Amino acid sequence: MTTPTPAAAPAAGKKVNRINLELATYRGGKTTLCAGCGHNAISERIVEAYFEMGVAPERVIKLSGIGCSSKSPAYFLGGSHGFNSVHGRMPAVATGAALANRHLMPIGVSGDGDTGAIGAGQFVHLMRRNIPLIYIVENNGCYGLTKGQLSPTADLGSKLKNGVVNDLPPMDLCALAIQLGATFVARSFSGDKKQLSALLKAAIAHKGTVLLDVISPCVTFNDHEGSTKSYAYVKDHDEALGEITFVPFFEDISVDYEEGSSTEVKMHDGSRVFLKKLDAKYNPQDKLAAITLLHETAARGEFATGLLYIEPDRPSFIDLLNVVDTPLSMLSEAQTRPGPEALEEIMERLR
Amino acid sequence: MSSESVTQELPARPAATEIVNDFSIQVATVNGSGSQTANLVLIRSLFQMGIPVSGKNLFPSNIAGLPTWYTIRANRHGYIGRKKEIDLLVAMNPETAREDALALDAGAAVVYDEPLKLNEVRSDLVFYPVPFDELVKPICPDAKLRRLVRNMIYDGVLSKLLGIEMAEMEKALTRQLGKKAKAVALNQAALAAGYAYAEQHLPKRDGLRVERMDKTRGKILIEANAAVAIGAMMAGVTVVTWYPITPSSTVCETLIDYMKKYRVDKASGKATFAIVQAEDELASIGMALGAGWAGARSMTATSGPGISLMSEFTGLAYYTEVPAVIVNVQRLGPSTGLPTRTAQGDILSTAVLSHGDTKHIMLIPSSAEECYELTMQAFDLAERFQTPVFVMTDLDLGMNTWMADSFRYPDKPFDRGKRLDAETLKTLGDWGRYLDVDGDGIAWRTVPGDGLPAYFNRGSGHNARGQYSERADDYTANVDRLAKKFETARQWVPAEVADDQPGADVAILAYGTTHWAAEEARDQLKSEAGLTTSYMRLRAYPFTEAVERFIDRYTRVYVVEQNRDAQMLSLLKLDLTPGQVGKLRSVVYYSGLPIDARTISDEILAQEREAK
Structure with missing residues (x-):
């Protein structure tokens, strides 16, 4: 995930990143989502994270399914290619694109319905494969674009605006992802700027699949009393899993924490994640601990947020396929059409 | 072929009428009994004798235990379609033997397992009873193997009855079993036992006979799913995604074998391809489209039920103009239907697959040669027209054994279509993803990672620049251009x-x-x-x-x-x-x-x- 640094000097007076680009370069079109929608805040954090990490926009591809959340890739990274696909099937499209060009950095945005309902099958298999992809679920517990129906992440007993009470248990996408073998699983809240920024930057540094479940309240259909995905409820029940600090590989910052007060995770590209004020017993590389934590907090009606689980060095699906370094999409005819002797050998075996 | 005349066969022919190189043999066995080797040896030895042949497997949707029939047609005129009448039945399956015998035309010959007593079923056939169990015992001491070796005995019997040269049978056997010396020896003994038995006990009473010809020189025997696979490999496919389904699975399975052999970079030992078995057909088409959008030559292969599942994504690819090759090996019926029987039943639904106004390019091969050539061409057309292209084969073509000319090495380079480069961009001056600058309905495209202008690929309404639009004029202009593109395709598809x-x-x-x-x-x-x-x-x-x-x-x-x-x-x-x-x-x-x-x-x- 290294990005070459251009030789040109930064333009005077403008804040630029390590590849000499301004923040504005990372912005997208004007949002058409509701004012106050949590998704807009997430888009902002995405813009900042790619800017701060100094990622070249042409290396990023943005993908989505269908729904309010899936509209949002149009609102960040305007210089990157985007693919707004069909409902619940972004994982397949992202997988295909990642296979075609292993040097691309895919980010997918989905929603709780797009992921947990119509897209549950593809979500499950994506988590198993460890494709290099940041998969963000903008989780608001309802279907916004079709006017507020319940989604599979709505909590038991959570009430819709029209009084309908959810009587089915919710899907915990983080617990599911960990169980399925995902290598980076985190939960955050669209209103927690600091935590979400750190997690997004760590996600960019990760080499496999990242599941980032972001509670993102729907101001229009699910922000009332009785909802467990409202701003008020989430603020009251957010149980942050320590304070997270991300230090990218290109920044030589020494972080001094008091012995035993911080857990350090070294990422594949050399970046580091520091988890401060973390419960001393919690190890983010312990699957069972992560799943236990998710169950315990859910039982208390709370959201555990932060970096829940990480496995920094597992080979990605593309590594397992042992594919050439040149993107498959850029291979020439000479590299992909076997010669006449190959065809003749095949024919001879059939004669 | 039309200029040659056909020998007319009478429904009930006298036993003495000699018929040379023009008959069909049906072998009735039980699925999973290892009869495939015996049948392939039989067809291959006829082929090696220069006689045009075809082999069709009529099998149940089952792994072991149900009846299966293999029909071999030998025809001196080169007719390789199915022949309606069976001239010689090899009845090995007690479950179906009676019905199989009753279905024959009078005068047909029957080689059968003696205990089945088919001679009691009717009297107007030529019967050749063979005590298979007795014959197999002395040559195969291992009782567990007898079930498999037993079938090779009928090849030996037919060698004698029809005059198929034993040397060709042995050659075919060695080829089939390769280096498994013990298996070759066992089966050779079975061939010899069948031949000897026929020589001593079965005087010839039918008129069927083979004679060496020279009509298969340079030709190959192939199941056309393999021809599709070879075509895809030679077309430079780089991303292959699939989900197992009869009768298309062997397209990708064969492709995996060939790609491992011929598409691994010699210097690095790394693959110039990615093949992924997806979780379902929704995912396999989605992956193929993700790859096609990102600039790879991508494909998937499936059959009817898979095509139904791919419908939504196909519409997306049509409307957003993403290339991919989709091989549809058609099988019979709506729903699950008869998964191991053939049909051309998806022609209409595939032509307009997905909701809204859609039309798709379909290529329709008739032969193994065309499966190879049209699959290659499908990749060119998919990129030229930036759209899914369907290769419509069927179970008969894909899973049966076809005689074909050796495939010719392609003489044309890849056609990557209108993929924008920096030079062209300069010439065009202005670029929009769906701008029809050439008047043929086909716009120029960029792909992620090429460093050229990016666009947002969206299945929702869009204008000529790929921007979100719900305007009526943008919508109609766009779909009218798609219709124009389809008209342009008439000049590019393989002609009738x-x-x-x-x-x-x-x-x-x-x-x-x-x-x-x-x-x-x-x-x-x-x-x-x-x-x-x-x-x-x-x-x-x-x-x-x-x-x-x-x-x-x-x-x-x-x-x-x-x-x-x-x-x-x-x-x-x-x-x-x-x-x-x-x-x-x-x-x-x-x-x-x-x-x-x-x-x-x-x-x-x-x-x-x-x-x-």
């Missing part, structure tokens, strides 16, 4: 193949595997009823203009196909004038067996009598 006969009033239109039976039926019509027919074989949708001109030249045109609802005829109607439509007649066949010539010639003659 026509055979206009002087003086003919009647013509036949066919496509895919129906071709083989249609050609043979034309010869039957001419030699038996004096009816000369012209012929056109369709190879693609959209049709070229030649189809209309062809129809204009004749009074009646029989569209022959393997589905119930005359699907291709329905597609033709969309393009034709009422006058042209009035000339069309339909001949359909949809039992799940490959269509045979007799069915076609009988039906055309019946309709001709009505027409006059």
